[in-house]
Amino acid sequence: MTGSFDQTPNGDSLNWLAVQYVLGELSESELLAFEERLETDLAVCEAVAAAVRLTFILQVAVADSPVVPAFATNPPRVLPDATVHSFKTTPRGSWLVLAGATTAAAVLLAAMSLGPASSPSTQLARVDRSASELVSLWRTGSAVAELDIDDADVELAESGTEVAVPDWLFAAVSLEQSNAAGNSTDERQEN
Amino acid sequence: MASDDGDPLETGQPPDGDAHRARLPIQTVRELYEVHSRELLAFLVGVLRDGHAADEVAQAAFARLMEVGHEARAETIKGWLFKVGFHEAMAFRRRQALQGKTLKNYTVRRDPLLANETVHDELVRREDVAKLKELLAELPPDQQHVVRQRMYEGKTFAVIADELNVPLGTVLTRMRLAMEKLQKWWKRDAYPT
Structure with a gap:
C-alpha cells in the first residue's frame, strides 16, 4: 500500500480521493481526472482497492455496531408550549382512566x-x-x-x-x- | 512492457521479436494470482461498481497474463496487471454502453457498490470487521454518525449535511478524519506493505 491521506504535490489527498471515487462522490470533471490517473499510477489503483475493501468491511462493521446519535450536531430541542401542556394533561388523564376502571370493577x-x-x-x-x-x-x-x-x-x-x-x-x-x-x-x- | 512495437496487452496480438519467448509457467501465474487477485478484484469493483462484472474482468486480466504476461518485466508485473485490468474494465463499460446501458451511470451519478456474495467473502475478513468495530467505537460520535449514515444508510454527504443542518464541508471533514484513522490502521495492521 503506497497511498496515504498525506497531501500529494497537487494538493489533494490520494486515499481520500479514492474513498470519494468509490462512494461516487466526485464531480464529473474530478472523476475523469481521477480515472486518467488510474491508467498510469499504480498507487492510485492501490488506493482504490483499499477504499473498496475498507468500504465493504465498514458496511458490515457499522451494521453490527450500536447507533450513535450525533450529539454534537443535534442539540436537544426546546419543546413548544403546546407540547409541554399536553404532557401535563397526560398523567391527569391516566388517573381518570384508572379511577373509572376501579369504579367499574367495584360495581361488577x-x-x-x-x-x-x-x-x-x-x-x-x-x-x-x-x-x-x-x-x-x-x-x-x-x-x-x-x-x-x-x-x-x-x-x-x-x-x-x-x-x-x-x-x-x-x-x-x-x-x-x-x-x-x-x-x-x-x-x-x-x- | 518490454515490447516497443505496440503494447501486445492492448492490441491483443501476439508479440513480435523476442516476444516469442515461452509463456509464463502455470506455477508463476498461480503465484501471481495468489498474491494479486484480491487487490485487483477490489480495484475492479471500485471501477465497475459491480462484483460480477469485476470478477469477470479480473479473470480476463489473468487470462491475458497467461497469454502475454511474459512480455512484462517481473518487477513491474503488478502495475502491468492493474493496467490490463483497467483496460479490460473500460472495454467492459463500452460493451455495456453499446448494449444500451448508459455510460452516464459510470461517469456522472455512479451506482452504489455492488458485490455478489463470492466477491464480498473474498474481500471481507471477519477479523478485520471485528477490529474495525472497535475502532469505530473509538471515533467521536459526530464522526461515527457520518460514517454510519454514509456507509450503511447510503445517504450522500449532501443529504447528511442537510439533515444535520451543517455545511457540506463539515460533513466531509468528519468523514475524512474518520477514514484517515481507519485507513492508518489498515495500512499499519491489516495490510502492511
Whole structure:
C-alpha cells in the first residue's frame, strides 16, 4: 500500500480521493481526472482497492455496531408550549382512566356478590351459582372428589403446560357476568 | 512492457521479436494470482461498481497474463496487471454502453457498490470487521454518525449535511478524519506493505 491521506504535490489527498471515487462522490470533471490517473499510477489503483475493501468491511462493521446519535450536531430541542401542556394533561388523564376502571370493577364485584342471593330463574343466574359452588368446594378441598375431572385434564394440570385462553372467552364471560349483574339488579328492583 | 512495437496487452496480438519467448509457467501465474487477485478484484469493483462484472474482468486480466504476461518485466508485473485490468474494465463499460446501458451511470451519478456474495467473502475478513468495530467505537460520535449514515444508510454527504443542518464541508471533514484513522490502521495492521 503506497497511498496515504498525506497531501500529494497537487494538493489533494490520494486515499481520500479514492474513498470519494468509490462512494461516487466526485464531480464529473474530478472523476475523469481521477480515472486518467488510474491508467498510469499504480498507487492510485492501490488506493482504490483499499477504499473498496475498507468500504465493504465498514458496511458490515457499522451494521453490527450500536447507533450513535450525533450529539454534537443535534442539540436537544426546546419543546413548544403546546407540547409541554399536553404532557401535563397526560398523567391527569391516566388517573381518570384508572379511577373509572376501579369504579367499574367495584360495581361488577358488588353485582356478582348479589348474584347467588337472587332468584335462579334465569340461565345466567345458574351460571353464577355454579361458579360460587365451585369456589366453595375448592375452599373446602373437596373439589377434586366432588367434581368429575377427566384424567387428561389432571395430566395437563400436573404437566404445568400453560393453557392458552382465547380473548373471546374472556369477553364472553365478562359479558355474561355483566348481564347477570344487570338481571339481579332488575329482579331486586321488581321485589 | 518490454515490447516497443505496440503494447501486445492492448492490441491483443501476439508479440513480435523476442516476444516469442515461452509463456509464463502455470506455477508463476498461480503465484501471481495468489498474491494479486484480491487487490485487483477490489480495484475492479471500485471501477465497475459491480462484483460480477469485476470478477469477470479480473479473470480476463489473468487470462491475458497467461497469454502475454511474459512480455512484462517481473518487477513491474503488478502495475502491468492493474493496467490490463483497467483496460479490460473500460472495454467492459463500452460493451455495456453499446448494449444500451448508459455510460452516464459510470461517469456522472455512479451506482452504489455492488458485490455478489463470492466477491464480498473474498474481500471481507471477519477479523478485520471485528477490529474495525472497535475502532469505530473509538471515533467521536459526530464522526461515527457520518460514517454510519454514509456507509450503511447510503445517504450522500449532501443529504447528511442537510439533515444535520451543517455545511457540506463539515460533513466531509468528519468523514475524512474518520477514514484517515481507519485507513492508518489498515495500512499499519491489516495490510502492511
